Amino acid sequence: MGMTTAEKIFAGHLVDEPFPGAKVLRLDVVMCHEITTPIAIADLVSRGKDRVFDTAKIKAVIDHVTPSKDSKTATQAKILRDWARRHKIPDFFDVGANGVCHALFPEKGFIRPGYTIIMGDSHTCTHGAFGAFAAGVGTTDLEVGILKGVCAFRAPETIRINLNGTLPRGVYAKDVILYIIGQLGVNGATDRVMEFRGPVVDAMSMESRMTLTNMAIEAGGTSGICMPDRVTVDYLWPFIQGDFPSKEAAVGEYRKWWSDEDAAYDKVYDFDLSGLEPMVTFGYKPDQVRTVTEMAGTPIDQVYLGSCTNGRLEDLRIAAEMLKGRKIAPTVRAILSPATPKIFQHALKEGLIEIFMEAGFCVTNPTCGACLGMSTGVLAEGEVCAATTNRNFQGRMGKGGMVHLLSPASSAAAAIEGRIADPRKYLP
Amino acid sequence: MKTFGGPVLFLDRDDINTDEIIPARYLTEITKQDLKPYILEDLKLPGFDPVGEVTRRAKVIVTRANFGCGSSREHAPWVLEVNGITVVVAESFARIFRQNMFNCGMAAVELPKSAIDAIFSFQGCADAAISLDLATQSLTISGGGKEETFAFEMAPFDKALVMAGGWVDYADGKY
Secondary structure: OEOOHHHHHHHHHEEEEEEOOEEEEEOOEEEEEOOOHHHHHHHHHHOOOOOOOOHHHEEEEOOOOOOOOOHHHHHHHHHHHHHHHHOOOOOEEOOOOOOOHHHHHHHOOOOOOOOEEEEOOHHHHHHHHHOOEEEEOOHHHHHHHHHHOEEEEEOOEEEEEEEEOOOOOOOOHHHHHHHHHHHHOOOOOOOEEEEEEOHHHHOOOHHHHHHHHHOHHHHOOOEEEEOOOHHHHHHHHHHHOOOOOOHHHHHHHHHHHOOOOOEOOOEEEEEEOOOOOOEEEOOOOOOOEEEHHHHOOOEOOEEEEEHHHHOOHHHHHHHHHHHOOOOOOOOOEEEEEOOOHHHHHHHHHOOHHHHHHHHOEEEOOOOOHHHHOOOOOOOOOOOEEEEOOOOOOOOOOOOOOEEEEOOHHHHHHHHHHOEOOOHHHHOO | OOOOEEEEEEEOOOOOEHHHHOOHHHOOOOOOHHHHHHOOOOOOOOOOOOOOHHHHHOOEEEEOOOEOEOOOOOHHHHHHHOOOOOEEEEOOEOHHHHHHHHHOOOEEEEOOHHHHHHHHOOOOOOOOEEEEEOOOOEEEEEEOOEEEEEEOEOOHHHHHHHHHOOHHHHHHHHO
């Protein structure tokens, strides 16, 4: 019997199996941000164990509320900053160099196929786009990860999701993942790895694949996973070119992480996406999904383009193309938060930021901020936001506020019309 | 090991998420105790009052499927614990929340829908209380002069974490 990607990674990282089915894995990367790490640090200090297992394998960033908005968030940032300095953690990203963790860390080349990765953040599943096992964990798992470089998981069962056909014009990775979550339900992949396969994934950029894997958790999935291929190698090449004689050699080497053809899956889904339409959520759960056509005309107060789901350069380019020469509706405010400084700089150089600002967007620094209702775009009671983010829970972007999740293209259309609107009519 | 059992808070809905258990706006608190006033603040359910007497007295939550979905925030089990709730009984849990419960030495008890339905039949009893016996893996609900007992499964590793008082103590001695 063959093995899935997740099973291969587990087999290669197994440290202990204290009880049948409980797998303690060695970790390749432990990521930290300022919201969930400070209590882990405090606990380690109080136990007299203020140590880290390997400074090179720890990556830390202040990203959720940055620059700090008040004394409490400044204190959280300071705890993380002081800790990173105290332990001489080389990859610590502070104000000016910081961006949304799940966009920043891949961009820095920290992820490799076959890696095990944890972070005290549910959207850690994003990094599985590189053929890695990446899982969000709580503060206690993070604390043990920091101290010991291990984490326990149940044996990974995998759901294979074959994405067949070709995406129509105006339909993107975000529409695909919203559709999948709508089909599986918010509980449909709990305790499962979601493996995304097929021609639609093969044709996707790494940015698009990260949008897919990012929302695996919204179906309950432990990690999203894509097979590492030439696209993966092209993205990673600046960081791995010293390790391989050629890109072909890297593609060949990474092939070992692919699920075997005779691997056993818990479930297999086949979706033909050639007829897929732009999708948007309508309720307070990410599986409450309808087509944009069905939801067209729904009034909104704010548009938010950003986050670890859709704040990357590709997303900004798609929206800017549509907004060029246009203005946002007078009844909405629109906010763009490029996910990293590098994305921000590219967007400046390419003239995208000018397009957004001419259209009437407010452009903020890279931060998670508004996505979880913490800063730079919090909603008032009763307000509605069309957002390229990942979670539409009641009050997520502000107490009493409502969120419609959609693609960057659909967010641009919503900004232009001041209501949910079909992006296809604004495509160049 | 923590103590388990006592008055019950019934939350009759699937998919109660971490933002409802503890909204993100309170994640700027850096001690667990500071989270205490904000328990379940954004949860909207008929007859439920996050600052009411029933919530204040509860030691056990009984709820439906996929409890704790969403964020990885361990603030969710912490806000329960600082309010005296160390047991959640549900049809199913989201993975990270469930692991966080065990990692904190708290009990996440899964029971089939039929058993959860039977437990919810005690919802009208003002004196509804649950006792938990980890050794025999049985749960007893009492109220209104009635009593019913259910056996539950708990993975040996999860049980070991609960017995050890959490994952840090367990892992620290071992790895």
